[in-house]
Amino acid sequence: MVRVYVDDLVIIGANCDDIKQFKKEMANAFKMSDLDLLCYYLDIEVRQSARGTSISQGAYVAKILERSGMAGCNPCQVPMATRLKLSKRSTEPLVDATAYRNIMGSLRYLVNTRPDLAFAVGYVSHLLEEPRKDHLAAVKQILRYVRGTKSWGLKYERKEEQVQLTGFSDSDFAGDVDARKSTTGVIFFLANSPIT
Template sequence: MSDLGVLSYYLGIEVRQGKEALKLSQSAYASKMLERSGMSECKPCVTSMEERLKLTKASTATNVDAILYRSIIGSLLYLVHTRPDIVFVVGYVSRFMKDPREDHWAVVKRLLRYAKGAVDQGIYFPKTGESRL
């Protein structure tokens, strides 16, 4: 076993260590995910989901590519490790992976637009003398 120095990148998670805090983010992973989904040039939005949005499994909208939908949801599930602000929306849209429809895909696209606007966000752990966050 050898010492590789201060941890800076591990499994797609960027680690920035300073005297005041520790920050975990996945900006490179989020950028690659946006490229794979064809949303790298999209216009960012401020919120991750519309307010009071109701989706159902019995939607009558047209089907979308289930493989692409599942792939993007899987990528978003990994992005959740450092982005707790999108946990609810990712969990909500993952319910429709069996038979994704156009209205489900619209919510995923909005979530990708939100991720585009907040690529550099992550989890921030301040270093304090106490053992709590």
């Protein structure tokens, strides 16, 4: 499999000889550099060993915190307060919508390696149109949580036994206070490591 982003290629396969042959053919056709094992790609840090692969975004978290003015914030234990109810009809003052959306876009990208953030980030993402002070406070709590857990990521261990796919789903009932819509969440694990 070949993953391409602009002029960066990631080559994945089970047969090292096939990968070497592909690289050789590409080098004959194009000017390219072989950086060997993948260690960093699109703000995702990749660590590979004989025991498995782990991915995280610690450096990206530092960038998010710096850009949002939260680099020195106090960490907290949870990404969102229990039973938090935010409304699009909030009467709190408006905040800078562009800055809010910028932070939200960054957090949504971070969810790729941090499924623990998925619900909280998804919840505040529906408030992009006219973000208010209380909405921003919820986003800042996520940032405080991220600061305290910036080294977290996903770990995929090599297993000798048969790999099993397991999935879970759940939903609330009319949790959206504005539209009375429900939220569904799903997570799938392959060999006890989250993949969605």
